[in-house]
Amino acid sequence: MDNERLTERIRTLVPEAQLEENKQFLTLVIPADKFHDLAVNLKESEDTLMDYLFCLSGVDMIKHLMVVYHLNSTKHGHSVELKVKTENRENPAFDTVSDIWQAANFYEREVFDLFGIRFNNHPDLRRIFLDENWQGYPFRKDYVDEVNIVDL
């Protein structure tokens, strides 16, 4: 499926999806509450078949927190980049996609660990790299790095 038809497909499922221009991949911003249903549909539908989640990144854009999903179909070869955003820095939460792509299990734990973004219904949401007692989320831009570990 080419990018235009893919955009059309996603727009029919989620009319609020915003297209971002001039990107390497087809990039769409999806409202957080509609994302899980869209993801299930993209994975299960015969003509989209997005079965390969090759990258999941957390990003702190200062104004908002964002999770970026890079999806690819191993059968059809098309790719799409989906973003979900939240302005809630106190208690950011999205729905997990680890029930759709198992790879997301570890990816989401990493994002939770370093950005403090919670994933609802995740089977095992614990810190993955840092200590259980670690205070704060070091990859956020407003994290105060008291030991100055990055500048060493």
Place this chain on the structure above:
Amino acid sequence: MKEVIHTPVPDIEEEEYHINMGPQHPSTHGVLRLVVSLQGEIVKSLKPHCGYIHRGIEKMCEKDTYPQIIHLTDRMDYLSAHINNHAVCLLVENALQVEVPERVKYIRTIIDELTRIQSHQLWWACYGMDLGGLTCFFYGLRDREHILDIFEESFGSRLLHSYYTPGGLMQDIHPNFQKRVKEFIKYFQKKIKDYDRILTGNVIMTERTRGIGILSKEDAINYAVTGPSGRASGFSCDVRKHYPYSVYDKVEFREVLFTEGDTLHRYYARMEEMRESMKIIEQLIDNIPEGEYSAKMKAVLKLPAGEYYQRVETARGELGAYCISDGNKTPFRLKFRSPNFSNLGVLDKISREHKIADLVAIGASLDFVIPDIDR
């Protein structure tokens, strides 16, 4: 008389108990801790604990310029150091739309494949050792020395080279480079037959690993298991074929694919890859074009604001670099999608209901490099 108190002995055949494998266990190949839940000696479930060598490389990158970041990528998957450098170099070159000289592309491809061979040699050495064949360890390391010597002559270092720079190479290759690489290929083509004789055709090894830790193609895709481990399950994921970079589109090589997906076929996949890598080098080594070893680059590299994604095929799978730039000389955010981190996720799934000794074989066949998991 004092009454003797008998404490009930737990029946370990029935009850589930946990043991820690690692963080200092020779078969985890680094500081990885696996909490294994066992019944008797059958693995019921397994939880990996990472982070013992987490350095926050992605956060450090946010304070560093792009040429500085190259040096950090060496330290992720140190056995694929050159290929990690390649990812960041391509990212910067594509973002700035710099055309690198043909000579650079050829040299980079040859060195990437040499890196892949030496990484697989070390894997073969450790794989043999984990299964009890100590001779393999000496054979593998002996042959790997030859590549490291070639690297040392041209780049001055043996493990962490930082030889690629955005736009080209740090310096030109040593005059002996081509001659020595050709000598090595000739030498290793003989030696790889020894590898086959000692381990590939070994009845003990094949019987011990056949049908162990089977990963289906659907699971390989679902868990995003890439590299030789994924291809042994039939998941066609070779970045060199699907998204060619440098001169991979000009050389002929086969994407090694199997359908069985067990420990034995993950072994076969890597053995075949070493042969394919030698084929690639043979096609290129005599045809390195003359020219500059680096394109002209500005002193300060600033990527235009935007998002960039670049992937390369390391010895363990797909390495992705996802960069968000705000137009400064340092990236706003740089995320590395490291192959080992995804591959680790599947370990629990494929080692269930196997014996704990098989877990060692499965772990060896997935070829973990722990600093790449933790970054």
